[in-house]
């Protein structure tokens with residue numbers, strides 16, 4: 102791969118005049134991407150309302166964009182621009198020196214030693230949730246597992262990162278976030294967007310959702326500034342951080358953007374990974390039986406702790422496989438700063454380069470019988486043989502997920518804690534459809550019934 106532009110364009114469909122593939126993208130992006138890679142292969146070019154786009158599928162290409170040539174691939178895409186209306190200029194959406202500085206400030210919170218200290222808080226939150234489930238299980242009453250997972254992961258993110266109790270606001274916060282993300286998604290998929298000051302019902306709903314989110318986040322920051330409590334958490338690090346060159350701290354607006362980003366990125370994705378794990382386990386009872394056998398053997402009836410992490414190997418493989426088939430961060434984009442060539446095809450500066458873990462995680466060269474749920478794909482020997490970028494639920498390279506270790510710990514502890522006590526069964530007839538927002542969520546929630554084991 103080099104940077105000469107005598108290269109030809111990648112193959113792809115012409116689509117509708119002017120709109121290109123926008124109608125198909127808006128209707129069902131996963132279907133569109135599956136069709137495109139089936140028809141054209143690993144490198145596809147198309148347009149979305151006159152905007153040139155490329156979809157890359159091969160792990161070599163993913164490694165090139167995210168790692169080897171990452172400096173050429175910025176985040177200034179239309180999707181990120183729209184997401185900024187929620188997250189501002191926080192770690193996920195920022196670029197360049199500002200991003201580097203913010204990442205340096207946040208990094209110590211996510212070191213393995215520090216994360217291990219969060220295990221007890223994670224398990225306490227899980228325990229409180231399971232106490233409530235006892236009652237539901239005794240009445241065999243179905244409930245929305247996605248909502249439960251959102252609440253528990255939100256509580257964990259609030260307590261571990263910001264020493265804040267957000268359980269009281271959990272429902273309000275989740276609903277506001279859902280509304281804001283649904284509207285953001287519509288905005289990303291539109292050819293032309295109406296101005297944000299226009300008094301449409303959508304703009305009003307977005308402003309109301311943002312007012313709720315802002316109030317909760319501002320409340321957390323103000324409370325800390327007011328009490329001056331010296332918690333040794335991420336919020337304290339953000340408040341006390343000083344720029345190495347100017348010695349200045351973060352403005353309130355910057356602080357708000359970072360807290361919003363970490364609170365949202367820190368719970369939403371993890372909640373969806375857990376939700377999909379329960380869905381896939383209920384659909385694959387043989388794997389669930391193996392998981393339960395491991396929990397009975399390793400834990401022998403006692404509650405899991407941090408020390409059990411490594412012994413819960415099959416539990417880890419179940420989570421890895423669930424995030425292969427249904428990766429919460431399923432699509433992200435990059436904007437090449439300078440012209441590039443990938444696999445002999447031109448990638449002009451400004452093209453929207455799309456990478457979808459959902460699609461690459463089904464590449465049959467790396468994943469035989471890709472739709473089958475098989476946790477043993479993640480046995481250590483198989484992982485060693487596989488291309489490192491055939492699987493990237495947390496992205497990769499310098500812009501990879503800062504919360505990967507945090508999420509993997511939370512997922513393994515909660516899956517073990519929950520599956521040890523309850524077996525979750527799907528409610529017959531409840532539709533399970535993918536809502537393809539910024540993250541992959543169940544469109545109608547996930548109704549399940551818990552049975553005590």
Ligand code: HEM
Nearest residue numbers: 192193366367370371374430433495496500502503504508
């Ligand atoms: C299963 C759980 C999670 C998944 C699947 C996930 C996935 C991802 C992905 C795919 C990206 C890259 C996005 C892009 O390049 O546009 C990312 C970035 C990020 N994630 Fe996560 N994430 C998870 C959990 C977390 C947690 C627990 C936190 C924080 C506590 C977190 C914070 C972030 C942040 C701040 C970024 C931006 C990093 C940067 O650009 O420097 N994530 N995550």
